[in-house]
Amino acid sequence: MDHLRHHVAAAVVLVATSLLAGCTAPAPAPPPAAAEPPYHPVASIREVMNSVIDPSVDVVWNSVKTVIDHGRPIEHAPATDQEWAEVRRHALIVSEGANLLMMPGRPVAPPGAGSLAPGIELAPEEVRALIDQSPGGWNQFARALQDSLQPALAAIDKKDPQALFESGDEIDAICESCHQVFWYPNAGAAAPVSAR
Protein backbone atom coordinates (compact mmCIF):
# COMPACT_ATOMS: atom_id res chain seq x y z
CA MET A 1 0.00 0.00 0.00
CA ASP A 2 2.86 2.31 0.89
CA HIS A 3 4.43 1.38 -2.36
CA LEU A 4 1.29 2.45 -4.29
CA ARG A 5 1.04 5.72 -2.34
CA HIS A 6 4.66 6.46 -3.21
CA HIS A 7 3.92 6.00 -6.93
CA VAL A 8 0.82 8.22 -6.84
CA ALA A 9 2.76 10.97 -5.07
CA ALA A 10 5.53 10.74 -7.67
CA ALA A 11 2.99 10.99 -10.49
CA VAL A 12 1.34 14.03 -8.89
CA VAL A 13 4.73 15.74 -8.56
CA LEU A 14 5.55 14.94 -12.18
CA VAL A 15 2.25 16.34 -13.51
CA ALA A 16 2.51 19.43 -11.32
CA THR A 17 6.07 20.05 -12.47
CA SER A 18 5.02 19.70 -16.10
CA LEU A 19 2.14 22.10 -15.65
CA LEU A 20 4.36 24.58 -13.87
CA ALA A 21 6.94 24.32 -16.62
CA GLY A 22 4.20 25.00 -19.16
CA CYS A 23 3.02 28.07 -17.28
CA THR A 24 6.41 29.59 -16.95
CA ALA A 25 7.52 28.96 -20.54
CA PRO A 26 8.28 32.25 -22.33
CA ALA A 27 5.30 33.61 -24.28
CA PRO A 28 5.65 33.34 -28.05
CA ALA A 29 7.10 36.50 -29.60
CA PRO A 30 4.41 38.88 -30.89
CA PRO A 31 4.18 39.05 -34.69
CA PRO A 32 6.38 41.81 -36.05
CA ALA A 33 4.51 45.05 -36.68
CA ALA A 34 3.68 45.55 -40.36
CA ALA A 35 6.52 47.57 -41.80
CA GLU A 36 5.61 50.81 -43.53
CA PRO A 37 6.05 50.34 -47.29
CA PRO A 38 9.17 52.11 -48.50
CA TYR A 39 7.36 53.68 -51.45
CA HIS A 40 5.29 56.83 -51.30
CA PRO A 41 2.73 57.64 -53.98
CA VAL A 42 3.08 61.27 -55.02
CA ALA A 43 0.72 61.50 -57.99
CA SER A 44 -2.94 60.55 -58.11
CA ILE A 45 -4.26 57.84 -60.45
CA ARG A 46 -5.56 60.57 -62.76
CA GLU A 47 -2.12 62.18 -62.86
CA VAL A 48 -0.38 58.86 -63.49
CA MET A 49 -2.82 58.30 -66.36
CA ASN A 50 -2.31 61.78 -67.81
CA SER A 51 1.43 62.07 -67.22
CA VAL A 52 2.74 58.52 -67.53
CA ILE A 53 0.35 56.09 -69.22
CA ASP A 54 -1.50 58.17 -71.81
CA PRO A 55 1.37 60.12 -73.40
CA SER A 56 3.46 56.96 -73.66
CA VAL A 57 0.78 54.68 -75.02
CA ASP A 58 0.08 57.35 -77.65
CA VAL A 59 3.69 57.06 -78.79
CA VAL A 60 3.30 53.27 -79.07
CA TRP A 61 0.02 53.62 -80.98
CA ASN A 62 1.28 56.38 -83.27
CA SER A 63 4.55 54.67 -84.07
CA VAL A 64 2.99 52.63 -86.87
CA LYS A 65 0.16 53.99 -88.99
CA THR A 66 -0.88 54.73 -92.54
CA VAL A 67 -1.94 58.19 -93.60
CA ILE A 68 -3.86 58.06 -96.86
CA ASP A 69 -3.58 61.58 -98.23
CA HIS A 70 -5.73 62.17 -101.34
CA GLY A 71 -5.56 58.46 -102.09
CA ARG A 72 -1.80 58.24 -101.58
CA PRO A 73 -0.82 55.95 -98.68
CA ILE A 74 2.09 57.14 -96.59
CA GLU A 75 3.40 54.48 -94.21
CA HIS A 76 4.80 55.54 -90.84
CA ALA A 77 6.97 53.15 -88.80
CA PRO A 78 10.14 53.32 -86.77
CA ALA A 79 13.07 53.12 -89.17
CA THR A 80 16.28 53.59 -87.21
CA ASP A 81 17.60 51.81 -84.11
CA GLN A 82 17.08 55.07 -82.26
CA GLU A 83 13.41 55.25 -83.28
CA TRP A 84 12.78 51.66 -82.26
CA ALA A 85 14.51 52.32 -78.93
CA GLU A 86 12.28 55.34 -78.39
CA VAL A 87 9.09 53.31 -78.93
CA ARG A 88 10.44 50.59 -76.65
CA ARG A 89 11.10 53.17 -73.94
CA HIS A 90 7.46 54.26 -74.07
CA ALA A 91 6.16 50.68 -74.12
CA LEU A 92 8.18 50.06 -70.95
CA ILE A 93 6.83 53.22 -69.35
CA VAL A 94 3.27 51.95 -69.88
CA SER A 95 4.20 48.46 -68.65
CA GLU A 96 5.76 49.77 -65.46
CA GLY A 97 3.12 52.46 -65.14
CA ALA A 98 0.62 49.66 -64.65
CA ASN A 99 2.48 48.78 -61.42
CA LEU A 100 2.01 52.36 -60.24
CA LEU A 101 -1.73 51.94 -60.71
CA MET A 102 -1.71 48.86 -58.48
CA MET A 103 0.13 50.53 -55.58
CA PRO A 104 -2.20 50.84 -52.59
CA GLY A 105 -2.70 54.26 -51.05
CA ARG A 106 -2.76 56.26 -54.26
CA PRO A 107 -5.61 58.78 -54.40
CA VAL A 108 -7.84 58.79 -57.48
CA ALA A 109 -7.41 62.50 -58.22
CA PRO A 110 -5.73 65.52 -56.65
CA PRO A 111 -7.56 66.97 -53.61
CA GLY A 112 -10.62 68.95 -54.59
CA ALA A 113 -10.74 67.63 -58.15
CA GLY A 114 -14.12 66.57 -59.50
CA SER A 115 -15.43 64.61 -62.45
CA LEU A 116 -14.01 65.67 -65.81
CA ALA A 117 -17.45 65.17 -67.37
CA PRO A 118 -20.09 65.38 -64.63
CA GLY A 119 -23.01 63.04 -65.16
CA ILE A 120 -21.00 60.95 -67.62
CA GLU A 121 -17.67 60.18 -65.97
CA LEU A 122 -17.63 59.40 -62.25
CA ALA A 123 -16.31 61.75 -59.59
CA PRO A 124 -13.06 60.66 -57.89
CA GLU A 125 -14.85 59.52 -54.72
CA GLU A 126 -17.16 57.31 -56.81
CA VAL A 127 -14.17 55.80 -58.62
CA ARG A 128 -12.54 55.23 -55.21
CA ALA A 129 -15.65 53.41 -53.96
CA LEU A 130 -15.59 51.12 -57.00
CA ILE A 131 -11.89 50.36 -56.56
CA ASP A 132 -12.38 49.66 -52.84
CA GLN A 133 -15.31 47.40 -53.69
CA SER A 134 -13.17 45.38 -56.07
CA PRO A 135 -9.45 45.91 -55.51
CA GLY A 136 -8.83 42.55 -57.14
CA GLY A 137 -10.72 43.61 -60.24
CA TRP A 138 -8.79 46.87 -60.40
CA ASN A 139 -5.46 45.08 -60.12
CA GLN A 140 -6.55 42.53 -62.70
CA PHE A 141 -7.18 45.29 -65.24
CA ALA A 142 -3.87 46.97 -64.42
CA ARG A 143 -2.10 43.66 -64.85
CA ALA A 144 -3.97 43.05 -68.12
CA LEU A 145 -2.74 46.43 -69.34
CA GLN A 146 0.79 45.38 -68.49
CA ASP A 147 0.34 42.05 -70.25
CA SER A 148 -1.16 43.72 -73.32
CA LEU A 149 2.14 45.53 -73.83
CA GLN A 150 4.04 42.26 -74.10
CA PRO A 151 3.19 41.64 -77.78
CA ALA A 152 4.17 45.25 -78.50
CA LEU A 153 7.53 44.79 -76.77
CA ALA A 154 8.10 41.52 -78.62
CA ALA A 155 7.27 43.23 -81.93
CA ILE A 156 9.63 46.09 -81.11
CA ASP A 157 12.42 43.67 -80.28
CA LYS A 158 11.87 41.99 -83.64
CA LYS A 159 11.51 45.38 -85.36
CA ASP A 160 8.24 44.14 -86.83
CA PRO A 161 6.01 47.15 -87.66
CA GLN A 162 2.99 45.05 -88.64
CA ALA A 163 3.02 43.10 -85.36
CA LEU A 164 3.48 46.35 -83.44
CA PHE A 165 0.52 47.86 -85.28
CA GLU A 166 -1.66 44.82 -84.57
CA SER A 167 -0.76 44.87 -80.87
CA GLY A 168 -2.40 48.28 -80.53
CA ASP A 169 -5.92 46.91 -80.71
CA GLU A 170 -5.63 44.75 -77.59
CA ILE A 171 -4.05 47.58 -75.60
CA ASP A 172 -7.00 49.81 -76.49
CA ALA A 173 -9.51 47.08 -75.64
CA ILE A 174 -8.02 46.69 -72.13
CA CYS A 175 -8.03 50.47 -71.57
CA GLU A 176 -11.65 50.77 -72.68
CA SER A 177 -12.83 47.74 -70.65
CA CYS A 178 -11.31 49.09 -67.46
CA HIS A 179 -12.68 52.59 -68.09
CA GLN A 180 -16.16 51.17 -68.60
CA VAL A 181 -16.01 49.47 -65.21
CA PHE A 182 -14.23 52.04 -63.05
CA TRP A 183 -14.51 55.41 -64.82
CA TYR A 184 -17.69 55.71 -66.83
CA PRO A 185 -19.80 52.62 -66.05
CA ASN A 186 -23.03 54.47 -66.81
CA ALA A 187 -21.92 56.17 -70.02
CA GLY A 188 -23.11 53.33 -72.22
CA ALA A 189 -26.68 54.11 -71.24
CA ALA A 190 -26.87 57.12 -73.55
CA ALA A 191 -30.36 57.63 -74.90
CA PRO A 192 -30.75 55.83 -78.20
CA VAL A 193 -30.81 58.36 -81.00
CA SER A 194 -31.25 57.37 -84.59
CA ALA A 195 -28.24 58.28 -86.66
CA ARG A 196 -30.06 57.30 -89.80
Place this chain on the structure above:
Amino acid sequence: MKMKIFLVLLAAGALCAVQPAQAHHAFAAEYDVTKPVTLTGIVTKMEWANPHGWIYMDTKEPDGKVKHWMIETAGPSQLVRHGLKKADFTDGMSAVVKGYQGTNDPSLANGRTLVMKDGRSFYIGSVGGPNDGAER
Protein backbone atom coordinates in the same frame (compact mmCIF):
# COMPACT_ATOMS: atom_id res chain seq x y z
CA MET B 1 21.39 78.21 -81.55
CA LYS B 2 18.37 80.14 -80.27
CA MET B 3 16.94 80.08 -83.77
CA LYS B 4 17.36 76.27 -83.89
CA ILE B 5 15.52 75.81 -80.57
CA PHE B 6 12.80 78.15 -81.79
CA LEU B 7 12.36 76.15 -84.97
CA VAL B 8 12.21 72.86 -83.06
CA LEU B 9 9.56 74.27 -80.71
CA LEU B 10 7.66 75.64 -83.68
CA ALA B 11 7.69 72.25 -85.38
CA ALA B 12 6.60 70.52 -82.17
CA GLY B 13 3.77 73.03 -81.78
CA ALA B 14 2.66 72.45 -85.34
CA LEU B 15 2.65 68.68 -84.77
CA CYS B 16 0.55 69.10 -81.63
CA ALA B 17 -1.87 71.33 -83.49
CA VAL B 18 -2.68 68.73 -86.15
CA GLN B 19 -2.58 65.69 -83.88
CA PRO B 20 -6.10 64.58 -82.98
CA ALA B 21 -6.85 64.49 -79.27
CA GLN B 22 -6.33 60.92 -78.14
CA ALA B 23 -6.95 60.91 -74.43
CA HIS B 24 -9.50 58.26 -73.59
CA HIS B 25 -12.87 59.59 -72.53
CA ALA B 26 -16.41 58.32 -72.50
CA PHE B 27 -18.13 58.72 -75.87
CA ALA B 28 -20.76 61.03 -74.36
CA ALA B 29 -18.05 63.25 -72.85
CA GLU B 30 -16.71 64.11 -76.30
CA TYR B 31 -19.69 63.77 -78.62
CA ASP B 32 -23.25 64.99 -78.38
CA VAL B 33 -25.79 62.22 -78.95
CA THR B 34 -28.48 64.87 -79.39
CA LYS B 35 -26.65 66.24 -82.43
CA PRO B 36 -26.67 63.57 -85.14
CA VAL B 37 -25.02 64.74 -88.37
CA THR B 38 -25.10 63.55 -91.96
CA LEU B 39 -22.02 64.73 -93.79
CA THR B 40 -21.81 64.56 -97.56
CA GLY B 41 -18.49 65.52 -99.05
CA ILE B 42 -15.04 64.61 -100.27
CA VAL B 43 -12.68 62.53 -98.14
CA THR B 44 -9.29 64.21 -98.33
CA LYS B 45 -7.39 62.10 -95.85
CA MET B 46 -7.71 58.99 -93.74
CA GLU B 47 -5.51 58.17 -90.77
CA TRP B 48 -5.45 54.41 -90.45
CA ALA B 49 -4.17 54.43 -86.88
CA ASN B 50 -4.63 53.08 -83.37
CA PRO B 51 -6.55 53.45 -81.19
CA HIS B 52 -8.95 55.23 -83.58
CA GLY B 53 -8.96 56.06 -87.24
CA TRP B 54 -9.61 59.58 -88.46
CA ILE B 55 -11.41 60.57 -91.64
CA TYR B 56 -10.83 64.11 -92.87
CA MET B 57 -13.72 65.32 -94.98
CA ASP B 58 -14.59 68.56 -96.76
CA THR B 59 -18.26 69.45 -96.94
CA LYS B 60 -19.92 72.43 -98.56
CA GLU B 61 -21.86 74.75 -96.26
CA PRO B 62 -25.13 76.35 -97.42
CA ASP B 63 -23.23 79.62 -98.03
CA GLY B 64 -20.80 77.81 -100.33
CA LYS B 65 -17.90 77.81 -97.91
CA VAL B 66 -15.96 74.57 -97.42
CA LYS B 67 -15.97 73.09 -93.92
CA HIS B 68 -13.19 70.73 -92.86
CA TRP B 69 -14.36 67.88 -90.65
CA MET B 70 -12.36 65.50 -88.50
CA ILE B 71 -14.31 62.29 -88.01
CA GLU B 72 -13.27 59.71 -85.46
CA THR B 73 -13.78 56.08 -86.40
CA ALA B 74 -13.22 52.73 -84.75
CA GLY B 75 -9.69 51.35 -84.70
CA PRO B 76 -8.25 49.71 -87.81
CA SER B 77 -8.90 46.14 -86.72
CA GLN B 78 -12.59 46.94 -86.20
CA LEU B 79 -12.77 48.67 -89.57
CA VAL B 80 -11.25 45.62 -91.25
CA ARG B 81 -13.71 43.39 -89.38
CA HIS B 82 -16.51 45.42 -90.92
CA GLY B 83 -15.08 45.05 -94.41
CA LEU B 84 -13.28 48.36 -94.90
CA LYS B 85 -9.80 48.46 -96.42
CA LYS B 86 -7.14 51.13 -96.73
CA ALA B 87 -7.42 50.82 -100.49
CA ASP B 88 -11.05 51.99 -100.31
CA PHE B 89 -9.82 55.53 -99.64
CA THR B 90 -9.09 56.77 -103.13
CA ASP B 91 -8.25 60.25 -104.33
CA GLY B 92 -11.26 62.54 -104.54
CA MET B 93 -13.66 59.96 -103.14
CA SER B 94 -17.08 61.28 -102.25
CA ALA B 95 -18.91 59.71 -99.34
CA VAL B 96 -21.63 60.17 -96.78
CA VAL B 97 -20.79 59.84 -93.12
CA LYS B 98 -23.45 59.66 -90.44
CA GLY B 99 -22.48 60.25 -86.85
CA TYR B 100 -22.55 62.68 -83.96
CA GLN B 101 -21.04 66.13 -83.63
CA GLY B 102 -18.38 66.97 -81.06
CA THR B 103 -19.60 68.51 -77.83
CA ASN B 104 -17.01 71.27 -77.79
CA ASP B 105 -15.73 71.31 -81.37
CA PRO B 106 -18.30 71.85 -84.15
CA SER B 107 -15.96 70.49 -86.82
CA LEU B 108 -15.38 67.25 -84.91
CA ALA B 109 -17.61 64.22 -85.29
CA ASN B 110 -17.75 60.58 -84.38
CA GLY B 111 -18.65 58.50 -87.40
CA ARG B 112 -21.15 55.66 -87.18
CA THR B 113 -21.60 54.72 -90.84
CA LEU B 114 -19.69 55.45 -94.03
CA VAL B 115 -21.43 55.09 -97.37
CA MET B 116 -19.27 55.11 -100.51
CA LYS B 117 -20.30 56.55 -103.85
CA ASP B 118 -20.77 53.00 -105.19
CA GLY B 119 -23.35 52.33 -102.48
CA ARG B 120 -21.24 50.16 -100.19
CA SER B 121 -21.96 50.90 -96.55
CA PHE B 122 -19.66 50.27 -93.60
CA TYR B 123 -20.10 50.49 -89.85
CA ILE B 124 -17.26 52.65 -88.54
CA GLY B 125 -18.45 53.40 -84.99
CA SER B 126 -16.11 53.23 -82.05
CA VAL B 127 -16.77 51.42 -78.77
CA GLY B 128 -19.10 53.17 -76.34
CA GLY B 129 -21.34 54.87 -78.88
CA PRO B 130 -25.09 55.01 -78.46
CA ASN B 131 -27.22 52.00 -79.24
CA ASP B 132 -28.68 53.60 -82.36
CA GLY B 133 -28.89 50.59 -84.64
CA ALA B 134 -26.00 51.74 -86.82
CA GLU B 135 -24.14 48.47 -86.21
CA ARG B 136 -26.37 46.23 -88.32
